[in-house]
């Protein structure tokens with residue numbers, strides 16, 4: 615195998631820029647983190663240039679720049695859709711950053727990058743089709759087949775959090791809970807995103823009990839047998855497990871790697887796996903839904919692996 619150059623890795627979130635390096639042994643080291651100048655393209659590019667310059671001893675002239683970001687990259691035009699980061703919303707980052715920095719730039723959606731990292735080097739290793747389910751503050755996802763990201767027509771493959779898919783009636787322990795299909799910022803009503811991630815769990819608890827509580831406290835209450843929190847989590851598990859089981863049926867994924875904050879709550883992931891196994895057409899002996907290995911920096915690792923693939 616030819617020696618790969620070190621890869622410069624960036625994670626661009628709504629509030630931060632993280633810089634790292636992936637060495638030839640595919641080990642990621644985080645070097646720096648700064649507040650993102652989210653509103654200004656000149657400030658944004660100046661910061662990226664300064665950060666790379668400051669750590670230049672880690673990189674070589676042929677080191678590509680691999681970027682994982684919360685935005686969506688149009689497979690047709692290469693333009694970013696990142697409305698919460700106006701600095702590069704509707705810009706072609708590959709091209710414009712590449713020209714500015716005189717490097718090859720690879721930019722991809724963070725959920726897709728996370729899924730690639732899990733499929734190639736994490737819990738999905740050895741599986742032909744891996745679905746990455748992000749349960750962070752919202753719900754996102756990505757799909758990898760045969761070690762390649764499936765971007766699809768609009769770069770939206772794996773977005774299982776959107777679409778009119780939530781149940782409006784959930785049966786739990788002799789009770790039928792009725793839920794409204796709530797409007798979603800995507801323009802539809804009844805998206806899983808309204809109830810599915812940490813923000814959704816808080817919304818669900820508020821809808822069911824008229825109490826505002828953090829997702830951390832709701833989950834702690836569930837683990838301490840608090841009746842209201844248990845009711846919320848029973849409903850939540852139904853709402854999330856059915857679309858996830860359906861996603862598994864459609865994609866043929868033999869493993870779902872979960873990322874985002876909720877992935878760190880092991881009992882919740884075990885309960886979600888049990889529910890999903892009830893609803894998939896063919897349940898498995900091995901766990902289907904497991905927390906990913908790269909919950910923190912999976913996006914950067916996946917982006918670097920993608921840079922190797924496209925070298």
Ligand SMILES: [Zn+2]
Nearest residue numbers: 776798800805
């Ligand atoms: Zn939506």
